[in-house]
Amino acid sequence: MQPLTINNADLIAINRLNWLRNFRVNKRKLLSFELGFLILFGVLISIYYFLALPIVNILLCGLVLLLLLPMMIAFNWFVFIPILASKYINRNKILSKPYTVRWDDTYLYISSEETKSQLAWSVFFDMIQNDEYILLYSQDYVFQVIAKRFFDSTKEMNDFLRRVQKVINKK
Structure with missing residues (x-):
């Protein structure tokens, strides 16, 4: 086996793979937390919009809630994990x-x-x-x-x- 050297691109890919594994293992915990957050967020926004604005805004709020989870996943995948990997590799020169x-x-x-x-x-x-x-x-x-x-x-x-x-x- 050749010597291994981990670079920033490796660390990003490794963290993404680890994220997928943690999602698989802790799926119920993560989904229940996110579902609870979505329900609370949806109730608060729906009450606000229901009392203050017309039905179109309630539908837009529902659409935002439907897209919230995919947006959070995309944010983690494309923004948070690369930033975390860069910071980690800069702090840990041993990598x-x-x-x-x-x-x-x-x-x-x-x-x-x-x-x-x-x-x-x-x-x-x-x-x-x-x-x-x-x-x-x-x-x-x-x-x-x-x-x-x-x-x-x-x-x-x-x-x-x-x-x-x-x-x-x-x-």
């Missing part, structure tokens, strides 16, 4: 340092010039991946990043994914 990943049957080893860690496979409970990245979760919001482009071959990547699946499927 721009190359690091290597190795593994055996017992541990995942991650090392760079500044850090070395040895993580038992048993700490990982979830994995999400797309065409470019693999995120291994050891806690709800703590994960290890492995970019697929740094595997030397697809065989090596498939061996790694089989190892991860074996651990996660035990839980």
Whole structure:
């Protein structure tokens, strides 16, 4: 496996993938919070518009409420996540340092010039991946990043994914 270096574009993509995973895992919590917010917002605005303005404004208010959730998702996806990624990579210079990943049957080893860690496979409970990245979760919001482009071959990547699946499927 080649050394990994995370750049700003990587961090944006990783944060988007993490956001999708958190939405999948906490779907009910997020949707109930957003639905509660929408209902409260809708009731307050509807009362105001119902008492003060004609029916057209109530319909416009309803349209705004229908578009509020997609607008919040788009804002997160295209504005908030890139800003957060830029700030994070600027504050944590260690992210721009190359690091290597190795593994055996017992541990995942991650090392760079500044850090070395040895993580038992048993700490990982979830994995999400797309065409470019693999995120291994050891806690709800703590994960290890492995970019697929740094595997030397697809065989090596498939061996790694089989190892991860074996651990996660035990839980």
